[in-house]
Amino acid sequence: MSDKVTVLVAGSWGTALACVLADNGFQVSLWTRTSEQAAEINTNHRNDRYLPDAELPANITATSDLEEAMKGTAAVIIVAPSKAMRDVCKQLKPYYEHDMLCVHATKGFEVGTLKRMSTVISEELEMPDQDVVVLSGPSHAEEVVKRMPTTVVVAAANEKAAAAAQTLFMNEEYFRVYTNRDTTGVELAGALKNIIALGAGLSDGLGFGDNAKAALLTRGLAEMVRVGTVLGANPLTFSGLAGIGDLVVTGTSKHSRNWRAGYMLGQGKSLDEVMDSMNMVVEGVRSTQAAHDMSRHHEVQMPIAEQLYRVLFEQADPRTAVEALMGRDPKNEMESMKLETWKQWHA
Structure with missing residues (x-):
């Protein structure tokens, strides 16, 4: 087996995962769209646009030539x-x-088709969907490159593929990896939690305090479980690293670009102003659009995602959106968690 691993592309998370692989002894080829970025990484061992002040291992080699990046590689990690x-x-x-x-380690949907990333990959590469592995979990790139303790999950219906990915990434000093067979649940959790993180940031931007944010994260988790089970995910996946773990870190941390975007919206900035000021992709914005379409297509109630959609794409006032959530008809908490679905999975 070759000791070369290829990572596409050289954003913050792709670069951080390349560092983990390099620390594990692999020769890492990091593909970037620009020769200028490749030169910076190869000459200075830095990627200052995405991870300023982080020194990259010498066994990471960047290139803007995809054929060169893929030649002789044993594994490809897609983080587009x-x-x-x-x-x-x-x-x-x-x-x-x-x-x-x-x-792949991308947390989002293809807007329009509402397809998960593993489906997009399997279609384009003409490979079985079950062989695509997804890596997800509570993992800020800024902390991973500093070798801070991090735990993630890799999921694939093909258990051998998941085990191979676990072996590839496991680092006993700071990067622990679990396996899971529920690719659907892991991907949905990773994408949907970005929506709730946007809402958490918006709540903080409005100055609503910890009570409101705790409620939003908890009820947001209920929405994630609700739509996830309809789409065939195991509800228990949402109580794991890809679900509540990633939801907590993304909805509460200064490193979270989704939280930061929501915070700026709560401070009165428009979506265009927020997106112009961000240096990186805010997946929660596109995921909110996808979730809005998904909830209608599958007839699943997602009130938090619905109100965020109105703020993002219909210029609704954030405070009015919160009032709409607080003024909804009284509900039974357990009934809204779809207990019959949980019983089905436990049977």
Whole structure:
């Protein structure tokens, strides 16, 4: 087996995962769209646009030539933004071989089709959906590159593929990896929690305090479980690393770009102003659009996602959106968690 692993693309999370792989002794080829970024990484061992002040291991080599990046590699790790995933996979197709391990670490949906990233990858690379591994969990790139303790999950219906990914990424000093067979649940949790993190940031931006944010995160988790089970996910996945773990870290941390975007919205900035000021992709914005369409298509109630959609895309006042949530008809908490679905999975 080759000791070369390829990572696409050289954003913050792709670069952080490349560092984990390099620390594990692999020769890492990091593909970037620009020769300037490749030169910076190769010459200075830095990627200052996305991870300022982080020194990258010497066994990471960057290139803007995808054929060169893929030549002789044993595994490809795809960390492209959701809106670019299909295009990146089209470019990858001529160089991908079916004995290569394929892992993706993108948390989002393809807007329009509402497809998960593993589905997009399997379609474009013409590989079985069950062989695509998804890596997810509470993991800020800014902390991973500093070798701070981090725990994630890799999921695939193909248990051998998941185990191979676990072996690839496991680092006993700071990067622990669990496996899971519920690819659907892990992907849905990773994408949907970004919506709730936007809401948490918006709540903080409005100055509503910890009570409001705790309620929003808890009821947001209920929405994630509700839509997840309708789409075939195991509800227990949402109580794990990809679900509540990632929800907590994304909805409460200064490192979270989704929280920061929501906070700025709560401070009165428009969506255009927020997006112009961000240096990186805010997946929660596109995921909110997808969830809005998903809730209607599957007839699933997602009141938090619905109100965020109104703020993001219909210029609704954030305070009015919160009032709409607080003024909803009285509910039974357990009934809204779809107990019959939980019983089905426990049977």
